Amino acid sequence: MADLTHISEKQLRRCKQLIRALCCNFDHGNCIALDDGEPCPCVQGFSYSLLCRWFRQAVLPADRELYAEVMRERTEKRCCICGKPVFSTSNRAKYCPGCAQRERRKQDARRKRESYWNLRK
Known part of the structure; x- marks a missing residue:
């Protein structure tokens, strides 16, 4: 328990959204897995530490950006444009999903523009 991962307020809010949307053990603020006859609140919903193993292994990986921030995997990998983790x-990724789409459109437009003018010559 000494190596608990701590999260910020912003990350906690995103975790709560994930829990409400994706966690199969979440039932109106209570955790079905901890239920032993009387309702027990979901500990991950109010804790600034990652206590729930189910949340860490099954729910958190659904949000890749949050997973990278919280689990601190490959912290040296950051988006070249916005700086998000x-x-x-693969080892070729340079951009976060949002920036990757914008950068891909820019590169496609540049390539098509060059191809057009090379054909005109």
Whole structure:
């Protein structure tokens, strides 16, 4: 228990949204897995530490950006444009998902523009 991961207020709010939307053990503020006859509140919903193993393994990976921030995996990998942590499955990723889409459109437009003018010559 000494190596608990601590999260900020902003990260806690995002975690609560994930819990409400995706956690199968969440039932109107209570945790079904901890229920032993009487309702027990979901500990992950109000704790600034990652206490729930189910949340860490099954729910948190659904939000890749939050997962990268909280679990601090590959902290040296940051988006080249905005600086957000990037969670990727390959070593070629340079951008977060939002910036990747914008950068891809810019590169496509540049390539098509160059191709057009090279054909006109």
